[in-house]
Amino acid sequence: MAGREWIGTSGAGAGPAARGRASEAPARTLALGWMLMTYLDHAATTPMLEEALEAYAATAREVGNPSSLHAAGRCARRRVEESRERIAAVLGARPSEVVFTGGGTESDNLAVKGIFWARRAADPGRIRVVASAVEHHAVLDSVEWLATRDGATASWLPVDQAGRLDPDRLAAELDAHAGEVALVTAMWANNEVGTVQPIAALAEVAAAYGIPFHTDAVQAVGQVPVDFAASGVAALTVTGHKLGGPVGVGALLLGRDVGCTPVLHGGGQERDVRSGTLDAAGIVAFAVAVEAAVKAQQEYAARVAALRDDLVARVRQAVPEAVYNGDPADRLPGNAHFSFPGCEGDALLMLLDAQGIACSTGSACSAGVAQPSHVLLAMGADDDRARSSLRFSLGHTSTAEDVAALVAALPAVVERARRAGAVKSTRS
Amino acid sequence: MRVLAAMSGGVDSAVAAARAVEAGHDVTGVHLALARNPQTYRTGARGCCTLEDSRDARRAADVLGIPFYVWDLADRFHEDVVETFVAEYAAGRTPNPCLRCNEKIKFAAVLDRAVALGFDAVVTGHHARLGPDGLLRRSVDLGKDQSYVLAVLTREQLDRSIFPLGDSTKAQVREEAARRGLAVADKPDSHDICFIADGDTRGFLADKLGEAPGEIVDARTGAVVGAHSGAYAYTVGQRKGLSLGVPAPDGKPRYVLSITPKTNTVTVGPAEALEVSTVAGERPVWTGGPRPTAALDCEVQLRAHGQVVPANVRLDGAGLRAELREPVRGVAAGQAIVVYRPDPGGDVVLGSATISAAA
Structure with missing residues (x-):
């Protein structure tokens, strides 16, 4: 017993x-x-890779805040920047496009709210968020929060019986509301039923209307080929613990010219888009896991x-x-x-x-x-x-x-x- | 045995589960989510449906090393307990929701599901004894005894129930919880009706049933002596809160004698008029042996924590009839009449019925 x-x-x-x-x-x-x-x-969480665990433990033994100016700080910063480069390299992004966060939920919140706020600030008419009906709650509830608490209007894109989105349906939605859409968000692959979306096609539609496209790729990275630049998306969520890294660390890949208002305010560590002391050990282990997962x-x-x-x-x-x-x-x-x-x-x-x-x-x-x-x-x-x-x-x-x-x-x-x-x- | 421990998040059910583990049973803990919109952490009134309670139950299961799940019974609870509670008040009766919850939820919906899923019995932290003889007895802790709210259970339900706490006092249970490292050891008891968070039953009913102004009538004179905003808010035997405008002829306090939903009237009168010596019950359950064919001398209890009086009880057809040896005040339709046989090893529950009338 x-x-x-x-x-x-x-x-x-x-x-x-x-x-x-x-x-x-x-x-x-x-x-x-x-x-x-x-x-x-x-799909809920996967065991950490041995090499990620080792990298975590090795880095966690060191001291140094990556924002500190002395040698210890520079050493920690170097580990973070090397990790940023490793992630960027395997995911088809530039290092500056990797914004480290506390995981998938934070990245989704930052992308949905941050891009919405930035777009609305630039053009008060852009109050609509177009999202798929099958998003993870991190996206779903962020959109609903904007709709109920912050004056946004939500358009939910339907899926077919297999859970697939239709790019033509997105085009029709954008046609109908061209001038008022702030962003489109649709997951790369569904966490429950596993359906992989035609992301490149969807992103192409959004690009044709000049609308930033965010994708939650938490379930996709390491499982299917994911290339940030080639996919044409403006922002992409990835997290550590779905691919052999630690829980509590992830990233938002954010195109260099995509405006995004911060959700967390503070030291501005990550491109002034995300604040909080960088978790060097978590980030190093995350990078090891991303690299291993994508290469394999x-x-x-x-x-x-x-x-x-x-x-x-x-x-x-x-x-x-x-x-x-x-x-x-x-x-x-x-x-x-x-x-x-x-x-x-x-x-x-x-x-x-x-x-x-x-x-x-x-x-x-x-x-x-x-x-x-x-x-x-x-x-x-x-x-x-x-x-x-x-x-x-x-x-x-x-x-x-x-x-x-x-x-x-x-x-x-x-x-x-x-x-x-x-x-x-x-x-x- | 494979047993399912219903864990409310309180100290009693945690210790009951611990004792079931110690008795060698294969125990699985289940917390019942009963509120449709579980409230977040709240202070003040204590129920058994908060996130905090669910967490406390989970932590107790962790300490015991047993699997733990939350079962959603909110819809069933709403239908069978909350709606019945409101309907009973609307019909001029005074329901006991804990009793109804035992009858319809814990030892029906939960027990049935448990049995279907391969469990042999349900363990709860009720204070009552249920020995190998299959007889339900009062707890050794008479102040905490819950045999009254369990008396509604049928033979089949009792045969699949385990109450490990009946031989202990509440103080002993708390002490044992502390010894076992259960964090709920000093958690306060819950007293209120769990689905009425603020304890305001009248406000809850007014919210559900709306305002229904009517008259308060004196039984002796027939005169209108006051007004009410909903007859459902009154209980037989109630004295406080009547705000009667016309004083009684004899200057003595008046009590609610009856509620008549049809005319939306509350009838009041002197204390003596509250006294009843005959109680009729419907839907009787008899578990303390074969159903008696003749009148039986025994004791009856007419409300939770109410006084116990000697009586002569007869089962006839679909009903139960009790002649009380001494008159009792404040007997409300809708409450249970529970029949006990005095016993040095704990008074034995013979049977019960829902009070339909008293005179």
């Missing part, structure tokens, strides 16, 4: 009584918990997509009524997303979790309640289908054994969850 929850137990916060129980699990097991479980939630992308995608295809085929065989969501072709290599009719996603998750298999139902509120996915709803699913879905996401540590473990457990879990679902619907 005590061994059951080692995965999530740090042991540090445990009281005296609990400590006795936790001691049955050795400390090393706690740290490497993910290796002993079937971890199919890489082709080989990685081929290997993981093959695993994923195997997973999908075997899940469909084991549970024939399962509905495979998202675009079958233009899709992140590690993403498999299903609806299991008659089941509730959170029941499935709990039953799989009890067998050491980690997956995701989508987003949860701050209390931990699973919410029906806005992505699936936007794709035309009804509330029941949205609530019955699960995401399995593979990553750099995934193996055939992970797929086998899932496929072995799934039929009985689905059967049980369906019975639980039936109980609920007959009583309400």
Whole structure:
């Protein structure tokens, strides 16, 4: 029993009584918990690369604020600038276009609010934000905040049943509101169903109207080819912990001539667009991870997509009524997303979790309640289908054994969850 | 056994879960999200639906080393507890929402789902005893005893319930929580109705039911002695807050005797008129042995933490009838009548019913 929850137990916060129980699990097991479980939630966060961990630890041992003028400061600054160059080089950006932030959510907030504010300041008529309906909450809620609190008007671009955006639909929207659009934002790849968007085509449409285009590429970098300059986007969000770097560090790639009003005010460390002491150790580890992920992308995608295809085929065989969501072709290599009719996603998750298999139902509120996915709803699913879905996401540590473990457990879990679902619907 | 521990974020349910773990059960903790719009951290009134409570429950589960999930039962809770609560008041009765929550949510919706998902039982931190004999008894801590709000449970529900705290006092539970390193050890008890954050039941009802001005009538004279803005806001036996304009002929205090939704009238009268010695109940549940075929001498309790009186109880058809050995004041329709058999090992719950009438 005590061994059951080692995965999530740090042991540090445990009281005296609990400590006795936790001691049955050795400390090393706690740290490497993910290796002993079937971890199919890489899209939530993926294990840090060994080289990124080492780079982090090495840099964190040094002292020096990158903004300080003395030798220690210059040394820290050098690590940051080298990291900036490494990231710029592999993502097709100029070093000056890399603005370090505290991660994906901050980059998205900065891009959406900052570019909107800058554009409106230059032209008070530009009050409209065009965004896809399937954005991550970091973009979605930023746009909604601008709309409800800051006088913006939001246009939500619909997606088809596979979750894909249509560049012609964007063109029609921009045609209708040409003079009042401040920016367009659309994610490179969807975090839930894995659909990869035609970003270059969308950015080209926006460019034709002279409107800056932001893309949240948090799920895309390292998974599919991403080239900032070639894509034609004005701003791109990337984060560390989805590609083997640490949590809490990311970047906004921001074109040199794209105006952006700061969200965080202070020392102005990053191009006066973002303030806050630069996290040299985090940034170095982030750069190591970005470089490794991008350089390995082709080989990685081929290997993981093959695993994923195997997973999908075997899940469909084991549970024939399962509905495979998202675009079958233009899709992140590690993403498999299903609806299991008659089941509730959170029941499935709990039953799989009890067998050491980690997956995701989508987003949860701050209390931990699973919410029906806005992505699936936007794709035309009804509330029941949205609530019955699960995401399995593979990553750099995934193996055939992970797929086998899932496929072995799934039929009985689905059967049980369906019975639980039936109980609920007959009583309400 | 595989058991599901309902963890409110309070000290009782945390210790109950800890004891279930210690008893060797395979325990999974679940926090029930009951509020449709969970409020953020709030001070003052304590409920069981805040983010803070959810976090406290999660931290207790961490310390116990058990898996933890949040189950969303907000819609069911709203339908079965909140709406019923409002409708009962509108019908002139005085509901007990905690009892309804046990009947419809914790030991119905949650228990059913748990069983369907492969669990054998639900563990809660209620203060009541439920031994191997299957009988529900009062807690050793009579001040904290919750057998009254559990008496509505059926045999099937009790058979899948575990109440590990019945043999302990609240003080012992707190002490044990501290010893186990549970941060909720000194968290204050919740008293209020959890879905009425500020404790203002009257304001809550007015908000839901709107203003409905009507008359307050004296039972003896038939004269209108005051006005009210909604009969639903009154409870049988209530004395305070009546603001009667016409003094009683004998100068003695008057109490709410009855509420008549049809005419939107509140009837008041002297304390003696509140006394009842016959109570009728509907939808009886009987778990303390075979259903009695003859009248039975026992004890009854007519509201939570209310006095216990000797009575003679009979089950007839779909109802229950109790002749009280001594008159009782302030018996409100909608509350439960719970039938106990005195026992040195803890009074045994024999059965219960919802009070439909009293005279």
